[in-house]
Amino acid sequence: MVRQTPLYEAHGRYGGKFVEFGGWLLPVQYAGILEEHRAVRQKAGLFDVSHMGEVRLTGPAALALVQRLVTNDASRLQAGQVQYSPMCYPEGGVVDDVLIYKQADEDYLLVVNAANTGKDWDWIRENAAGLEVTLQDLSAETAQLALQGPAAPTILSGLTTAPLGELPYYHFISRTEVAGKNVLLSRTGYTGEDGFEIYCATQDAVFLWDSLMSAGEVYGLQPAGLGCRDTLRFEACMPLYGHELSAGISPIEAGLGRYVKTDKGNFHGRKILADQKQNGTRRTLVGFEMLGRGIARAEYPILYGEKRIGTVTTGSYAPSLDKNLGLGLVDSEFAPLGQHFDISIRGKSVPAQVIPKPFYKRKGN
Template identity: 50%
Template sequence: MENLKRTPLYEIYSKYGGKVIDFAGWELPVQYDGIIPEHEAVRNSAGIFDVSHMGEIEVKGKEAFDFIQNLITNDISKLENQQVIYSMMCYENGGVVDDLLVYKFNDEHYFLVVNASNVDKDFQWMVQNKKGFNVELDNISSNIAEIALQGPKAQDILQKLVDFDLSEIKFFYCKRNVKIDGVDCLVSRTGYTGEDGFEIYMDNDNAVKIWEKIMDAGKNEGLKAAGLGCRDTLRFEANLPLYGNEISETITPLEAGYGFFVKLDKENFIGKRALLKQKEEGLKRKIVGFEMIDKGIPRHGYDVLANGKVTGFVTTGYFSPTLKKNIGLAIVDIENSELGSEVEIVIRNKPQRAKVVSRKFYTKNYKK
């Protein structure tokens, strides 16, 4: 795996048994003990993830608010300082550039967290669309490390390392300049697993120290190092999208079922006209959940058949560690999207029966 990027935490992977793969040009651990035990640790106690590959972009300036409001589908007008919002960035045709988190520090200072595979593309898109706005953009991704601590015991573990009451950080809010072992960190009550937890940002030099402090604090709490494998099974059970799967340049937020994050009543944003038209004309296809009736594990890209004809494809499919079932998400023609409809998933060239079910495979356990 030559020429792959490494995070500041790369050196500790082997200590915890990490099995490293190429992910979006990064050497990252797919698992440590195993996907299922790590998945179960996050659902029942806690897991710690290296997510330092994620991208961070600062937006500053007198027109930072206007710039971001035009850039994303969600509405930041009601955000308080230190609040976080989830959104998409769209092309003019309604396809998705990326999904991201927007942290508001104040009206003239925002912090955007984007997907690792899209950092350069996203930054170029922002630069391209900043004309006419008095803002400064700074891609600080290479200076920032990020650790995610997720699970029902996340707060108890992190609480041992900080000197204020973590329950004061509400869901999708953050606190800046939190001292963890003397290191200034940004801590937000966010995550990608469907569980309560925190995402912790720090400078690269202190990443290993912070990781080890958290591991030590969680040694009697069932804390496990967790890799990309269970990060995907966790987010999928919780019906959280993955860029390139449920949303992409060719799958709009409305087709993906994330219209809640598209504020069509907002004055304007890139892609609004196309998405408004799509909503008015009615969706031709949409993402649905499905459960296998026959044996076989569905995988991303597998064809979905209805009445013997291709109606769509699987966007994500797994054996669910929580439900103990083979389930998936797929984008299908609207006439085959009704709950209870029977479809077939082509697994190893053989059609296998499945039924369309609710995408709410797992009830999220966020702290509200």
């Protein structure tokens, strides 16, 4: 059964065109992917990300459970900080990549990917067995709006008294108000731009969406769909589960070794990931630019001569750079910058070259 977010009817009012994603019916675009992409880069865009899952862990063993589950070191978090981390299987593949919100010493919120919510919940429950910890799946009662772009602070400041100027990147305020509604307000983002996430009760989502759109109209705010969310995160080389990360791709292979703290104590996958960090991996995620005509799409073969050396994980036209770019897992010997290889596009070999990641980085970041 395909699910709808609390904002489904609002998206229709704003001209949203729907697709199924992760079991949810979500807007892929409104005015158009390119227009929405440029709005986020230059002004601001508003996303409905209410399909994401939220799991709360409380109790004396909450931190111990988080540490067992994730590869990053959550013991470094202060209350009000957010941390990104892969969550791995014992074999080193990725269950999901999550955001960890530390609300208090015995109170953590994990934000998980929509398509993985059920699987993640089962995995967390399995690992919580025997620990003094209480688990709550808050996904059904929580909506999330993401306001992204350089104008985001200005737009939001007109609707809240929260000290936005004092809220650093990857921090949050657990209880504040936006447009008179109680919310959790964070500053992370999945676009490569500055921006905020507003977690609210599902019944408040439409009011907050309309309030933000009204406040942002003079600043060029546009509703933004999944299409530009993907092109934006792709330009910033942020991984997408099922593409750059999966049960068959480790965080080390995906270039996320900085989020794997093998010295923090035991966690799932630690032995294998420590070996990969020390000795390298057979495959490596690279960024590449198409040198010939064509767009690389996910699952396209990467070739060196007639030998298959890898697979495209994501490929797209990059609007901010006016280039056709891609991400792909290749045999590590073909990963150095400047390396040439071919992308097989419908049976035709099109040349490409390895380039640095991320492709896009906002000014001042």
